[in-house]
Amino acid sequence: MTTAPTAAGSTGRRPRGAARRSRAGTAFVAGYLVLLIAFGVLPTGYAVYFAFTSAGGTFTGFDNFVTAARDFRFLDSVGHVAVYLVCWLVSLVVFVVGLALLLHRLAADGTGKALRFLYYVPGALAGAAGVLVWLFMLDPTVSPVRPLLAALGFDTFGEVVAPGNLPVLFTVIAFWTGAGGWIVVMYGALNNIPRDVMEAARIDGAGAWQTARRVQIPMLRKWIVYMVILAFAGGAQLFVEPQLLSLASVGVAGRDYSLSQLTYDFAFQLNDVNSAAAISVELLVVSVSAAALFVARSGFFDAD
Amino acid sequence: MRTETPAPRRLPSGAPRRLPPRLLAGSVLAAFAVFFVLPVLWLVLATTKTDRQLVHGSPLSFGSWGALRANWDALTAFQDDAVLQWLGNSALYAGISLVVTLCVSVPAGYALAMTEFRGRRALLVSTLVVMLMPNATLVVPLFLELNAVNLIGTVWSVVLPYSFYPFGVYLTYIYFTTAVPKDLLAAARIDGCSEFDVFRRVALPLATPVIALVGFFSFAANWTNYFLPYVMLPENDQMPVQVGVTSLLSNVPSFNPTVGSLAVERPQLALATLIAVAPVLIVFLFAQRFLVSGMLAGATKE
Incomplete structure (x- = not known):
């Protein structure tokens, strides 16, 4: 040294x-x-x-927040987003880290490269394009996975998009477009763990599981924290998936589902930019608090 | 993957137990590959079908080259090659902002990670807070701001906001804190390098993987961004391809029953979607070599 x-x-x-x-x-x-x-x-x-102001620009304190919270859809959408966030964060962390570790360990050279590319492909379909594709995937009349849907007991589009299934469906769609990029990031980070560290673990008799748990995951910590912070904020802003679903199901499913939809409704349907901003500020406060918690617990800002 | 290689007879007794986990891991990887690829495959095949085949044919069958040709002709005929114009616009916007983003984000991430200066922590915190701000909410203030300096309707109204890429600054920041040892920079300073030389000659060459990562994600994010250009560039001939494609969507009868003879059919929409995302995939394919190379392994051996 x-x-x-x-x-x-x-x-x-x-x-x-x-x-x-x-x-x-x-x-x-x-x-x-x-x-x-x-x-x-x-x-x-x-x-x-x-x-914090009215349309005319005068200071109104928390009036906009009260207006937004009194809306009959507000509490429901808070609940929806909370359930979705749990599904989304858990599956993202478990599968992204798991897949990156498996790829790094198993798939040598050509196969690994091909798999990383395949996993990333849907990332290019982020946003509206990806959701459109999934509307077809989930519709038993045209879906290529019709047998799977039938085996799960779904015969019509309406049954697939029943309210109880929505958090899982939105998680699947978001994971489909979002996970590949993070797998690439995590894989790159795994590659940066010095070879002698891995070698030392192997000589000490650590198996795949031990190495992952005691060496690799701790060294990925900053990346995982960063992913969780962004995924939390992104998930809390859930918008495109329910919005397009409600368009496709003619308002039967996904209408006024998330807080961001409510924001959009306030801003562009009711012309109330101020209440919309109030909801956004609430989302921001929640995301920042969650981020602060993670940052404080992980030494994320340390320069070393 | 080499799951079938071991010669069975000569192996010690522990070996047979090692095979199943490997097989299991392989099938997990394969299952996820199917999950990620199947919808894309469906989309590709949909471009080769007529609208009738899409509904009545088998979902994963190939239509015909003729139908693909017809879909392409119908798509390009829509508003006189508008699709090609949109693609050009997207390339222009994403290209300029990519260059600015790299010139600005990489030095910033480096400085945040490897140097101490006044306001470093404040900068890290405010970057993170801004990143967490719901994007849709920022569009209205951005519009008012750019309107005040008369940039609405110009290329700069999207290029400048795109060039602000906090995600990239953080990627660089984390990369430098986790993968580049400070000893290396200290050694260069002792050798008499100026701060700028330390960055240019030592840090930058080591940062190739993260530069590729930031460049690629910035390009992909700007290429697929929808809401900002939708608000900033209302003219049809200025639209990037993402906005253009959704303007097609509102002409698809099965989504919007009110359109008349100008209708766009679903396979044409699939083709447009595919064309809109193809550049991102091509760039990814070429950038992949740089994205995951563990270049630094062994840079500081005692």
Whole structure:
């Protein structure tokens, strides 16, 4: 290790080097800082301003939040989103980490490359395109998995999209488009674990399971935390899936299902940008609190 | 995968027990491959069918080249090659923002990970908070902001917001904190490198995998973004392909019964969807080599 001599030998020069480095650090982030303020902080601040003012711009305290919460659809959609979030986060973490580990361990060279590509393919169909494809997949009249749907006892589209099934269906769709990208990220991170660490684990007699649990997963920690934070926020904003489903089922299923749909309804149907902003601010507060919890518990911001 | 290789007779008694888990793992990987690919396969095959075949034929059958040809002709005939124009627009928007994103995000992620400066933590926190903000909510403030500087309807109204890519900054940040040892940079400084040289000559070459990752995800995110260009670029000849395709959707009779003779059929919609996403897949295929190479393994051996 080379750290010890530098720390001991150059104490006199240290402040100057640190100052130089600090200036360089500022220079490196300057361009990003401009974009962050212009297209991140400013619009976010604007939205928060909307949430606490009336359409005329006068300060109204929590009135918008009360209006939104009193809406008869509000509590239902909170419940829907909560159930969906549990399904989505659990399946994402378990399967993404599991698949990345399996791929890394088993599939050598060509096969692994091909599988990573196949897993990623639906990622290109993010958003509306992917949901459209799934509307066909879930419709027993045209679906290629008709036998599977029949075996599960579903004969019509209406039965498939029964309210009780929706959290699972939305999870399947979101996983289908979203998991591949994360598998690529995790696989890359696994590749970056130094070979001697893996070798040491093997010499110590650790099997596949032990190595994964005691060496690989701890080293993936930051990536997993990051994925969970973003997946939580993304999941809380669930929108395209229920929106298109309600379009396809003519309002039978998925209508006013999620909080984001309610936001959309307030902003574009009722012309109430302020209540819409209030719901968004609530979503933001929940996501940030969850993120803060994860960050605090994992040392995510430590520079080492 | 090599599940069938071992010569059965000479193996020690532990070996037969090792085979089933391997087989099990292989089938899990295969099952997920089917799950991810089957709907895509269906989509590809749907482009070769007529609307009638789509409903009455077997779901995973091939239609005919003639039907594919007819779908293509019908699609390009829609508003005089509008589809090709949309593809060009998408490439322009995603391309410019890709370049700006890389020039801005990679140095920022590096500085956040490897240097200490005033406001570092504040920057990390605010980036994360902004990333968690519901996207749909940001569109209205962004519109008002860009309207104030008269950029609505110009290329910059989407390119500039796209270039702000906090996700990429975090990817770079995590990559540098987990995969690049600080010793390496310290060594370069002792050798007399300036801070900029340390970044350019030491950190940047090591960061190839993450640069590829950020570049690819930025390209894919911008290519598939829908809501922002939908609001910022209302003119038909400025639309990116994602917005264009959904304008086709509203002309499909089975989704919107009110359209008349200009109707677009479902297989044509499938074809349009496929064309809209193909560039992302092609870029992924070429970038994959860089995305997962563990270049750093062994960079700091004591």
